[in-house]
Amino acid sequence: MFSIFDLSLQLNAFPIRKAKSDLDKIVALSPSEKKQFIENQKQAIVEFHLENNAFYQKLVGSKDYKNWEDLPILNKTNLQCPLESRLSKGFTTKNSYINKTSGSSGEPFIFAKDKYAHALTWASNMYRFGWFGIDFNRSLQARFYGIPLDFIGYKKERFKDFLSKRFRFPIFDLSDAVLEKMLKKFQNTKFEYLNGYTSSIVLFAKFLRKRNLILTAICPTLKVCMVTSEILFKDDRKLLETQFGIPIVNEYGASELDLIAFENPKGEWQINSETLFVEILDENNQVLPYGQEGRIVITSLFNKAHPFIRYDIGDIGILDERSTLEKPILKQLIGRTNDIAILPSGKKSPGLTFYYVTKSIIENDGNVKEFVIKQTKIDSFEIEYVSETELDLTQIQKIEEAIELYLEPNLHFTFIRKNTLERTARGKLKQFTSFL
Template structure:
């Protein structure tokens, strides 16, 4: 039985029609693709200007003549009641309604018309087939969070059962729990893992510490898909060695669906079928391929809610090898709010701290996870989970590295915890600044 199609059809999502549309879009020649995208961009703007009062007011409509004049939507612009943002042709019962994770600091509720949501799922189904994964038949080990309230928990587990997903609750990643995870793999024919990077990295460390290779215990395993959090090359090597299968990068967001997916040539192929992805500078100017800027996305088929030139909050660049039909995401640096501002005016990417501390932590071997929090312009706090506390020598190494790579006259405090706080969705944000931008 086609469980994937059945689960969507039961929820009134027209997956068959969406898959046929996807095939039709993919058949458009490269030379005609600019025309296809232009037609869809104009159509979705026209639709929301006609049917969405929120978007008419947001756009301050006085005629449309140039795509670059279309205003940029930020997450903060969408933090209004959903009923005020829905198109008049839809309501909360006739559209799919979801909520962002809030990892950017700006959570909001969004909506998609059912065809747009089905088209997103058709895209996932298409990409997974690149690796022999069939969403109708392949069993997934799902490393995600789960609602903890009774009805939300039951509803999510029912959806998992119908969708051939088996949930591994990442809110408890103790060794005892991971022992239980391991037993599930030995008893089940999982074909792939899918989940948050930090949780899968932690499970890979657990396997490595026991000199285990997961595929030897679960021979049906084909790939591991990581999503929602940054994957570093060392972590990728760790996962591949511990799992015994390739690690695939997936980039998506609940409000727009699949954004990019890694192919067998290790290229992040951008979804150009139902999304239009741009890289913009700070002033909203479209940047050429190869240059780094803000990732801005237009949902070409979402009629229920405008996602037009939507600044998703990430920084990245498209490869110079990109074409309109096949854009390639060359680099995904991180979120726009993942930066540290220092007393001397210096601005430092939050990832700098990751590299500084990761070397020390890997040398230790006892450290499982860590996060870095900027509490003041000159103070940072490192929370970590480990068997033993940092020694004075290890702390001094970290301080010396921070003085070298970040700045001088900074104070650092350390706190060893039993478990790190994750977002309600289960994500782990490895750098957070609590210092407000001036």
């Protein structure tokens, strides 16, 4: 029986019924069959694009290839040319799903998926959310996301929310007065799950902690909370579990691909090997063994409208040593390749190192709500923060000492207190930015 969400996809010519049925068959494969399926699918998608996509032919340099490892790495810079020049034969902007990446990597671009590949993305979402008893057709979602602020964009998004059984809390203003209204909505609505940007959901949890409230006591229908798009720190997970009283699920995805990794009920960050193939590469494009840190490179196994073959998504991560081809597990997502701080000594450090160090000190008393770090010069950084009272000299000194210990001495910091922090157009908070 069709429900409103499935029906809305079907009416837009996204074959969700077929996609769900095909995904069920992939999920049911034995480990050896799954291995064979992945190899067959990799070969089929490359051959399709070499035959039907002039953009990809040009990138590879011929219509033939011998080894998978010889295929070029596709990056975001390659994709910053008109979409029409990247589409496969038979696909147009009219008969494909078209969208734009969020641009949180600093390199936004427009992409396409064929209608079947897009339906498969939704089937894969439904399958993974189903691990926690969530049904997109029936379960009501509390959505912590940005929203377009122009009239048409706003109305369109609200209509999509209605079809998808979601109530959206826009996250551009998260003052106490707004959080109070959110709380009232939870009191009067039978939400089954929360989903949205980590930083916004964490802010809501801090508000609850300050009020000494547990969310399930206010909204007992809640089952689970999925956080996405920004790093989930250990302390924040603990805070969310305590203040919400439900399991917290860590999600990692990309609009141009699919859900990439989704925490399963055993607590493993399981990679989607049904619609994607994920590799970890070193700087020479060599595949690294499980357990080693490198660039995350992803192949979309089904998208015929647009090639995403060995696509460098711009993130750094590690696959767990327990991974297998049919069940890879993401051990750690370290951050984006462009979020690296270069220090006066020549040392390179992930920007999130600053964030971890500063966070551990700033958060102890709960005064600081959120903060971001910006590198303005090789030895100079700005820390913008939102707090109830200004940081005092002792706190600032503690932060500087910790950074000296974890990174190196003689770095200069300017602390700037703000009422709100700047977010991307979609409402994401970029935790570290280098302007070098």
